Amino acid sequence: MLKLEKRPSPSVMWSRATPVLAVALTMVAGGIMFAVLGKNPFEAIRTIFWDPLFGEFAFYLRGQLLVKAGPLILIAVGLSLGFRAGIWNIGAEGQYIMGAICGAALGLAVFPTENRLIFPAMVVAGALGGWAWAMIPAVLKTRFNTNEILVSLMLVYVAQTVLAMASTGFLRNPEGMGFPGSRNFSGYAAARNGFLWEGAGLHWGGVMALATVVAAYVLLQRHMLGFQIKLSGQAPRAARYAGVQPDRLVMLCMGVAGALAGMAGLFEVTGPAGQISIDFNSGYGFTAIIVAFLGRLNPVGILFAGLLMALTYIGGEMASTNLGLPSAAIQAFQGMLLFFLLACDLLTNFRIRLAKKGEAR
């Protein structure tokens, strides 16, 4: 019989080695799935993991990795603070949408004025939009003790309807011949979130994501607030004795997560997406929850988790077009990767021992 034995502290060696092990296991299991679907497994795996980084078109795709990972990281870092403190904001998708709408509305209101301050102001408006949307569950929780999981999730659907209203109504491009969708920001220099230098793949959203990772790392390691967050999650009662005000913490964590999600939405809508449209949101807010946990709620971990997620998206797309793999197979493959990553974490926290016969369980 195998027996698990909890390590006194997580193994550093295994915490670095498990992701590699998990990816290797996924390659084997995914390869089998691809073979069953009648595709060459080696080619498929190479297309997903190798080609985006070192293949023929890597010059383009490496940049795109940052584009895809940026919003995931930005949102996930924000969420991770709340998750650590035991505050369950699962409505980042709604905050992302509302941030994009608020920021875009500001930009569209002043169109076509050219001014250096427009873009920064839009970023602030985006952050405020996301923050305000997150404040609804936060205030309801602190005032009325309403569960934030339900409220934040329900507000995602409300935000989606507001988005539909915005793109068919109040933000619709007046020159769009009645079609849904706002003006495209790619034609509006003052409000465009372009690449910082040509071919970079890095836009302001990516910069912000990296800055947030650093800031969150410092906060959690060095700052009193970081300590309070960790303490509230691990021992709520002790946290109270230590002088943590739970309501303040809820407002703060929800607010930060909402503002970051709103900002991510704004960077996306003015950059890669280009415009407000009925479904410009690509589910980043939900995927970011996975990224946050995959990164073990640790800012640096989230950075890598976001990049890995982005890699499977982009590599998966390539496998799909080049090899004719159904996109459902890619989804299942991503699911497998997550399973293996989560399962292999076992080795970080536990030792596996061979139990002697007759030993009490």
Place this chain on the structure above:
Amino acid sequence: MKRRHLLATAALGLSMAFGGAAMAQDKTKACFVYVGPIGDGGWTYQHHQGALDVQKAFGDKVEIAWQENVPEGADAERVLTQMALGGCNIIFTTSFGYMDATNAVAAKFPNVKFEHATGFKREHPNVSTYNARFYEGRAVQGTIAGRMTKSNKIGYIGSFPIPEVVMGINSYYLHAKKVNPNVELTVVWAFTWFDPAKEADAAKAMIEQGVDVIASHTDSTAPLAEAAKAGGKVIGFGQASDMSEYKPSPRVSSIIDNWGPYYVKRVGALMDGSYQQADAWEGIAGGEVLIGDITEAVPAEVKAEAEKLRDDIAAGTYHPFTGPIKKQDGSDWLAEGATAPDGDLLGMNFYVEGITGDIPK
């Protein structure tokens, strides 16, 4: 700008290399970008059938590739670029939301042809647009609906309030009214393209209000299944695909999106060198809109009337929007004998006279 230049140069070199290879193998690569999964049984499914028709028509001479589930936001541009880099000679982007991304990528790859469905922007010589005159099919459905209704209440399940849908509602209503002046139209907006359970609920709500003919602008068969439960009292139409499994009733006819002829024509033209930029908007005449078999549940004289309308539209002797037609607010739209200009139709954001209720803003 420099980035564009860089990419364009790289692309040029690549597409030349690929062009050379294509010459040697005498193979044209046609690529398709889908907004949903092929298994949606509706919009994307029908586009994919068209893609398969291309393969069938040219056999070894073409290679087809596709990508499912591409969100209409930030991801579209990347997927298009990957396809262009990957050697696609012609790329069909099959949803309205890809409009700006299609034009942006087309600028970087002047040697690749882009075909965008249902849009109006052709900013570069290598971008064409195509669409189908679904409102012609709605005219036929309206005629059947007006004749078949016993309660004089007919219904329409709308997805989002966009010109394409409003156009369909107007055409459906006008032709029902023409054969049955007492007819009243009920519109229910689902605010989704795809949510089978909600579509079923919408159909049910209308049936409970006494509606006995239902047309839908969402993709699933759920409204037909709901109609079937009413025990023969309610009829409906197949949408996007034939939905022949509900023959002979409640499905009494259907509008089938038939993209195959257009795809075969365009890829063929590219292969024999006669390809030119185009703005195609074909309907029943061009074979893109097929009227599915009108079943025996419809009396022979109604069937004959509907088929005559279909043939008149196909022959070009009748336009479904022929004046005099007033707008809902009573103002004039089309004078006696005038037909609607395409521009009016493409941006249609008003109901015609006689429809009650407002278009959501």
Place this chain on the structure above:
Amino acid sequence: MFGGIDPALLIASLMVASVPILLAAVGELVVEKAGVLNLGVEGMMIMGAICGFITAVETGSPTLGFLGGAAGGAALSLLFAALTQVMQANQVASGLALTLFGLGLSSLLGQNYVGIKPPHTGAVPFGPLADIPFLGRVVFGHDPFVYLSIIAVAAVWAFLKFSRGGLILRAVGESHDAAHALGYKVVRIRMLAIMFGGAMAGLGGAYLSLVRVPQWVDGITAGAGWIALAIVVFASWKPWRALLGAWLFGGITVLQLNLQAAQVGIPVEYLSMSPYLITILVLVLMSSGRGKAALNAPACLGQNFHAAR
């Protein structure tokens, strides 16, 4: 009659509309009562939808189809159980991964089943009872699963409240260490609860693909699993309140479509967000009234258990 809407028809349709979310919510409620948070409801539902559909089409029997759906959901949940209970993986992330995997796998399985009509599931024959005015339509005009979903609520309620098994399950959810100390097999109980939740979600999914829609299309659940999760929270882990929540949510969804169809002059866009807003509002009213009573979550919810000895 108000606004031209017949209340009997409205109640009858809301009962049907809420069956999938109710089945899934009751299952998840048991899982969470055992202290496990499985966010993979959407994935298990859609696996149930496709497995049920395939079984029904291949065998021609809707009954076998529903069993197949339950089996499909349970099989997927077993994966979650293995990850969280054996491998000690994080529950939130495992649940989300389960949804991702379920959506992909169901689509792969369903490739050859698009555009097929499944065998028909009939209404329960109540004979003359169905002709009683009002009551006949509301109470006696449904397919078996409408009744089954209500029976499931009652059964879960009775199980949790009166049976020894229910007591143990709740004990495991409130304090796994204490339950373990008392000699209960925490992991085994949780695995059973997870599988029950999977089977119920699968049943809810099969109801969608076999009765509600009835057809197989990719992504058929369209977010119903998330709503089911929200209903459990709404119900503050009480079975009858889950029924209330599901009917409330389903009722407002149906009502807003009915109001549109009856051409009541409320702007459509506000109607279409009303189910979500009203659910929030009702929860606020319920949770503010009795202060702490609303905080009914099982104490060990979402925490993994590892027996040190």
